[in-house]
Amino acid sequence: MTAILLADSVTVKFGGLTALDNVHFSVEEGEFLSLIGPNGAGKTTLLNAITGVVAPVSASLKLGGNDISNLPTYKRIRMGLALTHQIVRPFTSMTVLENVAFAAGFKKVKRILSSLVTFNRMPEKKKAAQFLEIVGIDEYRDQEVFKLPLGVLKRLEVARALAVEPKILLLDEPLAGLNSQEAGKLADTIKGISKLGMTVVMIEHNLSEVLRISDRLHVLDNGRDLAEGEPKSVMKMPQVRAAYLGG
Amino acid sequence: MGLYEISLATVVGINIILAVSLNLITGYCGQISLGHAAFYGIGAYTAALLAKIGWPIYLTLGAGFFLAGIAGAVIGLTSLRVREDFLAIVTMGVAFLFVGIVRQQEFLGGEMGISGIPSPGMTKPAYLCLVLIIALLAILFSWYVKRSWMGYAFDAVADDEQTAKTLGLDIKSYKITAFAMGTAMAGLAGGLYAYYTRFIIPDAFGFIQSITILSMVAVGGIGSIFGVVLATIFLSLMPEIFRFINDYKLLLYGILLFSVMRFAPDGLAGFYKLLYKKRNLR
Amino acid sequence: MLYIELFIQGLIQGSTYAIIAVGLTLVYGLLRVLHVAHAGLFTLGAYLGVVVTNQTGSLAAGILLAAIGSGVVGMAIYRLVYEPILNRPPHVALIASIGLYIGMEELFRLVFGPFGLSFASAPLQSVVIFFDIHLRTCQIVTMITNILLLGILAWISQRTRIGIGWRATVDDPEISACFGIDPVRVRYLVFFMGSALAAVAGVLVALLSNFVEPTMGAVPSYKSLAIIVLGGLGNVTGTLIASLALGIIEAFGTIYIGNFLDRDAIAFAFLIVVLMIKPTGLFASR
Numbered sequence: 001m002t003a004i005l006l007a008d009s010v011t012v013k014f015g016g017l018t019a020l021d022n023v024h025f026s027v028e029e030g031e032f033l034s035l036i037g038p039n040g041a042g043k044t045t046l047l048n049a050i051t052g053v054v055a056p057v058s059a060s061l062k063l064g065g066n067d068i069s070n071l072p073t074y075k076r077i078r079m080g081l082a083l084t085h086q087i088v089r090p091f092t093s094m095t096v097l098e099n100v101a102f103a104a105g106f107k108k109v110k111r112i113l114s115s116l117v118t119f120n121r122m123p124e125k126k127k128a129a130q131f132l133e134i135v136g137i138d139e140y141r142d143q144e145v146f147k148l149p150l151g152v153l154k155r156l157e158v159a160r161a162l163a164v165e166p167k168i169l170l171l172d173e174p175l176a177g178l179n180s181q182e183a184g185k186l187a188d189t190i191k192g193i194s195k196l197g198m199t200v201v202m203i204e205h206n207l208s209e210v211l212r213i214s215d216r217l218h219v220l221d222n223g224r225d226l227a228e229g230e231p232k233s234v235m236k237m238p239q240v241r242a243a244y245l246g247g
Numbered sequence: 248m249g250l251y252e253i254s255l256a257t258v259v260g261i262n263i264i265l266a267v268s269l270n271l272i273t274g275y276c277g278q279i280s281l282g283h284a285a286f287y288g289i290g291a292y293t294a295a296l297l298a299k300i301g302w303p304i305y306l307t308l309g310a311g312f313f314l315a316g317i318a319g320a321v322i323g324l325t326s327l328r329v330r331e332d333f334l335a336i337v338t339m340g341v342a343f344l345f346v347g348i349v350r351q352q353e354f355l356g357g358e359m360g361i362s363g364i365p366s367p368g369m370t371k372p373a374y375l376c377l378v379l380i381i382a383l384l385a386i387l388f389s390w391y392v393k394r395s396w397m398g399y400a401f402d403a404v405a406d407d408e409q410t411a412k413t414l415g416l417d418i419k420s421y422k423i424t425a426f427a428m429g430t431a432m433a434g435l436a437g438g439l440y441a442y443y444t445r446f447i448i449p450d451a452f453g454f455i456q457s458i459t460i461l462s463m464v465a466v467g468g469i470g471s472i473f474g475v476v477l478a479t480i481f482l483s484l485m486p487e488i489f490r491f492i493n494d495y496k497l498l499l500y501g502i503l504l505f506s507v508m509r510f511a512p513d514g515l516a517g518f519y520k521l522l523y524k525k526r527n528l529r
Numbered sequence: 530m531l532y533i534e535l536f537i538q539g540l541i542q543g544s545t546y547a548i549i550a551v552g553l554t555l556v557y558g559l560l561r562v563l564h565v566a567h568a569g570l571f572t573l574g575a576y577l578g579v580v581v582t583n584q585t586g587s588l589a590a591g592i593l594l595a596a597i598g599s600g601v602v603g604m605a606i607y608r609l610v611y612e613p614i615l616n617r618p619p620h621v622a623l624i625a626s627i628g629l630y631i632g633m634e635e636l637f638r639l640v641f642g643p644f645g646l647s648f649a650s651a652p653l654q655s656v657v658i659f660f661d662i663h664l665r666t667c668q669i670v671t672m673i674t675n676i677l678l679l680g681i682l683a684w685i686s687q688r689t690r691i692g693i694g695w696r697a698t699v700d701d702p703e704i705s706a707c708f709g710i711d712p713v714r715v716r717y718l719v720f721f722m723g724s725a726l727a728a729v730a731g732v733l734v735a736l737l738s739n740f741v742e743p744t745m746g747a748v749p750s751y752k753s754l755a756i757i758v759l760g761g762l763g764n765v766t767g768t769l770i771a772s773l774a775l776g777i778i779e780a781f782g783t784i785y786i787g788n789f790l791d792r793d794a795i796a797f798a799f800l801i802v803v804l805m806i807k808p809t810g811l812f813a814s815r
Contacts, residue, residue, distance in 0.1 A: 051413065077415035085413075091406040102403055106415045108396045112424050115396040164415055279620050325801075328808045335563060335623065336758045337804060340797030343751065347794025454751065458627055465624045498635035504628025509614060512621040 004029040004199055005050070005168055008060040012045050012223075019045045020056070021223045027168065027201055032194040034210045034231075035203045037220035038243055043203045044086060046220065047170050051083050052076050064167060078106070080167030084157035084174060086203075090145040096156055097141040100128035103163035131159040135189055151182045158190065162198075169193070171202040175209060187213050211235065219243070253371050257443055259483045260378035261436050266463040266479040267385045267472065268432030273461070274470035275389075275398060276425035277405025278327070278334060282341035283460050286315040286430035288349070288452025290437025295361045295447055304367050308438040315434020316427045323426035327419060342454040349449040360448030367442040378439055385432055389472050392428075401425060405470075466507050468516025477515050534662045535780045541668050543776020544675035549730045550753040550760070550768045551682065552603075552723020558763025559698065559719055561619070562611055565626040567727055568750030569633030570606075574599045574728020575735040575745060576641055583649040588736075595732050596725040603724025604717050630750070637743035645742035653736060667736040674733060678726060679769065686765075695719060752796040759800055759811050771811055775799060 005027040012020040020042045027033050035043045048054035050061060052073040061069045068076045077083075091099050104124040109115045132138040135155040140148060145156070154174055161169055174190065175183040187209040194200045194213070204210045210217070210231070217234045219226040221243040227234050234240055269283045290311030297307040326337045350358050367374050392398045400421050403411040408418050441447050459482075467478030485503075486496055511518055549571060556564040574595040582591030610629060614621050653667035686692035694710040695718060730749075735741045756775055760768030775796055782795045790798060803811055 053409070053413070072417075073412045074415050074417050077413060083413045085410070089407055089410045091403055091410070093402055093406050102399055103414045105396060105399065109400045109416055109421075112397065112420055115400055116392070118396045119394055121396075121399070160414065273620070279623070325805055329804050333758050333762075333804065333808075335619075336754050337801065339751065340755060340800050343794045343797045344790075344801070347791035347797075348789070350791055351789055461620075462624060462628075465620060469618075469620065495635070495639075498632055498639065501628045501631030501633075501635060505610070505625050505632060506628075508621045508625035508628065509610065512614065512617050 002029055003027065003062075004064055005201070006060075006062040007046070007050055008062075010046065010049050010059040010061075011057045012042070012049055012054060012059075013057050019223050020049065023220065023223070023225055025218060025225075027199060029167075029199055030197055032191070032200045032202070032213060032215040033218060034214040034216070035201060035218050035220065036205075036207070036210060037226065039205075040222070041220040041243075042223040043220055044172055045223075047083065047172055047201075047203065050076075051081055051170065077164060077166075078110070081170060082161035082164050082166035082168070083170045084154075084161045084172055086172040086176060088150070088153040088157055090153055090156055090160075092145055095142050095144055096137065096148070096152075097125060097128050097132065099145065099156060100131050100159045100163050101125045103160045104128050104131070106164045128159075128163060131162050134162065134193065135159045136185075150177050151186070154178065154186060155189070158186075158193075162193070166198075168199045168201060171200065171204075173203050173205065175204055175206045183209055207235075250371065253375050255484070255487065257371075257375050257378050259480055260375065260382045261439050261443065262460075262463065262479050262483045263382040263476055264378075264385045264436040264439070265433055265460050266467070266475050267382075267389050268429045268436065269460050270429075270464050270467075270470065270472065270475045271389060271392065271432070272425050272429035273464055274475070275393065275401040275405065276422060277401075278422055278425065279461075280338040280426075280429075281335050281454065281457050281461065282338035282345070283429070283433055284452045284454070284456035285341050285345035286319055286433040287437040287440070287456070287460075288345055288447075288449070289315045289318050289430075290434025291441040291447050291452065292349070292355060292361070292437075293434070294438030295364045295441040296355075298365050298442070299361070299363070304442065308435060311438035311441075312431050312435040315437065316431030318434075319430025320423055320427040322430075323423040327422050327426070339454060339457075342452075342457045346449045346453040349452075355449075358449065360446065360451075361441075362446040364441050364445045364447070366445070374442070378443075381435065381439065386472055386476065388432075393472070397421070397424070462504050466504070466514050468514030468519075471514070471516030474514050474516030474519065533660075535784075536777060537662065537664070538668075539777030539780030540773060541672050541776070542779065543773035544672055544679075545730050545733060546749070546752060546756055546776055547769050547772035548675050548678055548726045549749055550756045550772050551679070551765060552719070552726050553753050554757040554760060554763055554765060554768045555695075555719045555723055557757060559716055560611060560615065560622075562615075562622040563619075563626065563754065564611075564723075565623065565750060565754070566606060566610070566629040566633065567723065567753070568746030569630050570599045570603050570724040570746075571727040571731040571734075571749060572633070572637060572741075572743065572746035573602060573731070574724075575731030575741045576637060576646065577728065578732030579646050579648055579735055579741050582652075588652050592729055592732050595728040599728030599731075600721040600725035603720040606724075607716055607720040630746075634743050634746070641741075641743070643743065645740050647739050647741070648735070651736065651739045654739075665737075667733070671733045671737065674729065678729065682722070682726075691718065748793055752793070755796045755800040759803055761811070767811060774811075 003026040007025040010020050010023040023046060025046065037043055045054060049056045049059055052071065059069055063079050063081065066079060068079060101121060101124040104127040108118050129138055129141060132141055135158050137152050137155045140152055158174060175186055178186060183206055190200065191213040214231050216229065217231050218228040219234060219240050226243060227237050227240050265287060269280065272278050272280050293311040293314045294307040297310055322341055326334060329337060349355050400416055403416060404418050404421055411418050463479040463482050464475050466482065467475035507514060553564055553567050556562060577598045578591040578595035581594045582588050610625055611622060614625060653670055655666050657664050657666060657669065686696055695715045698710055698712050698715040756771045757768050760771035778799055779792060779795050783792045
């Protein structure tokens with residue numbers, strides 16, 4: 001079993017505050033790993049350190065064996081990462097389909113000069129429609145993103161992330177803000193994607209869904225590794241229960 | 248068409264090139280530049296100096312184009328490192344620095360500028376045609392960029408740089424490219440201006456001029472070529488239309504800028520979209 | 530002695546920049562808007578100060594009415610110009626502000642005439658000499674007034690409920706609202722104070738040159754924008770330090786690089802040099 005993503009000795013500080021302290025985190029290819037922990041544990045910060053949105057004090061990051069620690073964000077994405085945001089960030093000047101089609105065209109915008117002489121958006125729009133179908137929002141394809149409900153926008157985030165053909169899907173609280181019915185459905189969709197072979201790392205607070213669909217859990221508390229392993233056994237660990245329930 | 252009308256049309260043509268060039272930077276790529284006139288000035292001074300030592304017009308214009316583009320790339324490299332909020336003020340700084348430095352250089356004519364720029368070697372109507380053809384090319388190029396994948400990338404950068412990064416886009420390169428393309432075009436407009444007026448002074452390329460260009464883009468509707476061209480024509484002709492209230496010209500201009508932003512921030516383009524939607528609803 | 534005199538001139542000029550820039554940086558911190566029209570309030574203050582002083586013979590009355598007058602106009606500008614367009618992209622407020630400033634400049638020209646105004650009999654013009662340094666009384670008064678005003682500002686922001694409220698709102702408007710601080714009241718307060726301070730600066734500058742003309746706000750406005758970036762947008766202390774630094778650099782800079790660069794462009798040269806070394810500005814902003 002190969003670790004497709006390896007994050008070692010990750011330390012992140014914001015001013016005087018240590019957000020992450022020597023965190024060690026690895027993901028196997030094809031598995032569904034959920035990153036959990038109480039509020040402020042540093043989960044989003046860990047994802048941001050992996051994608052390069054945040055610069056750690058120290059970290060050793062390897063993706064598929066390649067060291068990505070010093071690469072800018074866009075290069076790490078091109079090496080196989082994809083990220084969805086906790087607070088949805090669709091491109092507001094584009095329709096739902098155009099949002100995903102842009103992501104699907106990531107190869108076409110790699111080089112500046114070639115992007116200037118490339119026009120055809122049809123293949124990417126076709127691909128985008130497929131991704132929209134996978135997440136179940138193709139009926140919204142030609143709508144402006146302005147007034148769409150949160151459930152749709154959350155799925156849009158996932159479709160867009162899939163469109164860059166990643167090796168690993170990093171999802172930051174994809175179910176946040178959804179009612180239990182919507183959350184259950186989106187969780188099923190994500191599990192479906194995972195079953196197709198995609199490696200998934202998900203931050204979530206919705207523990208019932210997490211336990212239902214994850215292969216493995218990694219728990220953070222106060223910026224430090226607390227526990228990791230098979231979901232049921234992790235949730236039985238006293239230190240994990242203590243972290244969630246206080247004390 | 249009388250000499251006066253030809254003169255006016257030439258100015259409008261040059262302004263169109265300027266406004267369309269800024270629209271590439273600010274409209275398409277979302278980077279607010281308050282210093283665009285500095286590149287207009289670089290093109291004008293380059294063409295003027297080279298023309299005076301005998302270079303033919305197409306070479307001087309070309310030199311102005313390239314020099315302004317390179318300057319744009321260099322300044323883009325440095326200023327795009329800073330936060331978005333800063334960019335407006337840094338570009339403002341570029342505007343002041345350009346004037347501030349040029350005014351002190353004797354070889355650039357100092358405060359008195361450069362006079363006696365040779366004629367472009369063609370009649371006034373022919374020169375007008377040249378300007379209008381270049382303006383048309385500028386418009387077509389903008390339209391071309393908009394339809395290309397580069398334009399698609401610019402849309403993403405203008406909407407949300409951070410998200411564009413997380414989709415694998417090298418936003419720094421795209422921003423600098425938008426900048427350089429826009430400044431190069433402005434440099435070309437500068438060269439055309441120099442041959443038109445035959446006499447240039449540093450103050451013509453300062454902050455006020457930068458604001459004037461920006462207002463053409465803003466009133467037109469940031470990003471819309473059609474709106475920008477229309478607004479440019481209107482704003483360029485406004486001093487003439489309102490000549491009878493010459494004394495209140497600037498006041499009206501200020502009021503116009505303010506009113507458009509306050510009541511119709513999407514500019515003429517937004518207004519047009521509104522009309523279009525209303526017609527469809529019937 | 531020349532250096533010390535230059536240094537003091539620099540400090541005086543810098544302190545004037547400081548009270549202009551404070552309002553600007555607070556408005557930015559609150560609304561994320563570059564309030565270019567702030568310069569118009571500076572000029573308004575200068576005109577009001579001169580007119581009132583000439584009418585009443587009292588400089589104190591002039592300063593007071595200038596401050597209050599500008600303060601009120603400042604609040605009106607917030608309500609009529611910025612409040613309705615807060616959700617728009619940033620260029621909208623910026624260009625609206627620029628349009629407003631141009632309009633104000635023109636109004637001053639049309640109302641007060643293009644040739645400028647002066648004091649009927651300019652007060653505080655006597656020269657004071659100490660240790661071989663020549664200073665006019667108005668320069669000393671400027672320095673003292675500025676320090677006093679900044680001190681009062683600091684006291685209000687640290688020690689009073691209102692002040693703590695506005696600092697909290699600049700930091701985090703949502704949380705401060707939870708604590709019962711009305712963000713809208715804070716905005717009016719900031720606009721009033723910032724405009725009043727700019728007005729006082731205007732009157733003091735009018736004293737120094739005994740001349741008020743419609744475009745006098747332009748140059749201080751541009752420099753203030755550079756200053757607030759240097760100081761960290763929204764960061765008051767940083768803005769103060771940057772203002773004083775700029776005043777001193779200008780005083781010395783004119784001598785050393787005056788043949789390469791216009792004096793007024795020094796502010797921007799300083800800014801760009803700093804940003805190239807430290808893209809976040811001299812101090813971190815909010």
